[in-house]
Amino acid sequence: MAFKGFGDLPGTAEASTITNFHIDIPDEDIRRLKQLLNLTHVANANYENSRPVGGRNLGLRRDWLIEAKHTWENDFDWRRHEAHMNSFPNFKAVIKDDLGDFSIHFVALFSKKEDAVPLFFFHGWPGNFAEFLHILELLGSRYTPDTLPYHVIVPSLPGYTFSSPPPEDHDFGLTDVARLMDKLAKCLGFGGRYVVQGGDVGSRVARIMAATYDGCKAIHCKQSTGLCLVLE
Amino acid sequence: MLTKLVNYSPLPEPEGFTGGLDEVEQKGIERYNWFKNDGSAYAIAQATRPSTLGLVLSSNPIALLAW
Numbered sequence: 001m002a003f004k005g006f007g008d009l010p011g012t013a014e015a016s017t018i019t020n021f022h023i024d025i026p027d028e029d030i031r032r033l034k035q036l037l038n039l040t041h042v043a044n045a046n047y048e049n050s051r052p053v054g055g056r057n058l059g060l061r062r063d064w065l066i067e068a069k070h071t072w073e074n075d076f077d078w079r080r081h082e083a084h085m086n087s088f089p090n091f092k093a094v095i096k097d098d099l100g101d102f103s104i105h106f107v108a109l110f111s112k113k114e115d116a117v118p119l120f121f122f123h124g125w126p127g128n129f130a131e132f133l134h135i136l137e138l139l140g141s142r143y144t145p146d147t148l149p150y151h152v153i154v155p156s157l158p159g160y161t162f163s164s165p166p167p168e169d170h171d172f173g174l175t176d177v178a179r180l181m182d183k184l185a186k187c188l189g190f191g192g193r194y195v196v197q198g199g200d201v202g203s204r205v206a207r208i209m210a211a212t213y214d215g216c217k218a219i220h221c222k223q224s225t226g227l228c229l230v231l232e
Numbered sequence: 233m234l235t236k237l238v239n240y241s242p243l244p245e246p247e248g249f250t251g252g253l254d255e256v257e258q259k260g261i262e263r264y265n266w267f268k269n270d271g272s273a274y275a276i277a278q279a280t281r282p283s284t285l286g287l288v289l290s291s292n293p294i295a296l297l298a299w
Contacts, residue, residue, distance in 0.1 A: 001265060010239065033293055036293055036294075037293055037294065040292055040293070040294045060298050063292070065297070065298055068297060069294055069297075072293075072297075
């Protein structure tokens with residue numbers, strides 16, 4: 001699918017801090033991954049990893065891991081996935097912060113409608129921006145840039161895929177992530193009014209934004225467990 | 233300026249209370265207890281020794297996949 005016109009930055013965006021981004025993992029990294037896969041020995045069979053009738057109550061099954069390794073080595077084609085991700089409008093924004101400059105990667109479909117609502121989707125762990133690509137495909141097939149009711153923005157949270165990692169000298173947490181995401185909204189010119197959605201870790205980012213920033217007007221969470229292991 | 237006050241205090245079931253939980257609530261409690269007792273060790277490990285796990289998981293792709 002071609003997302004013609006959806007990748008045009010809105011006039012409100014700080015165009016000087018945002019660049020188009022193209023995923024291109026170096027051949028050397030892919031070669032190294034394949035070498036590591038090839039050299040890695042999967043543990044011998046034992047009671048715990050070979051429970052009868054597919055049981056995995058004691059953890060991952062050895063037969064599953066062997067099959068997954070085989071598939072990864074022989075059938076998995078990174079370049080095909082990379083091309084799919086690159087078919088969407090990808091960007092990077094430089095966000096200035098007291099903790100330093102962060103390069104934040106995001107995929108977005110921008111609308112040309114005056115009243116389009118900015119809608120941010122925050123991924124979880126272990127996940128990444130690709131969780132939302134099928135939603136972007138649906139929206140891209142149902143709307144044109146002139147009719148899309150939303151600006152849909154899918155950032156990579158700091159430390160995930162192509163966004164900067166957290167700094168080494170700071171106990172970086174979800175309030176920091178929320179602040180950077182609010183700054184991303186401002187950088188796009190949406191700081192005064194936007195909506196957030198999140199699942200898992202992303203739901204916590206969304207909750208903090210809703211509680212902290214005036215610009216965050218509505219929130220939708222899923223998979224927000226009661227088990228509060230992540231310090232807010 | 234955004235000002236919000238949130239007060240949260242877990243309350244024990246009052247003495248002599250017989251209302252109990254309905255079926256859906258009971259199932260929710262059971263599922264929560266299952267997750268807490270049998271499904272959440274990964275999160276506790278990640279929350280308490282993130283450095284060790286990070287070093288292990290970044291050393292090998294099969295290790296990362298297994299985790």
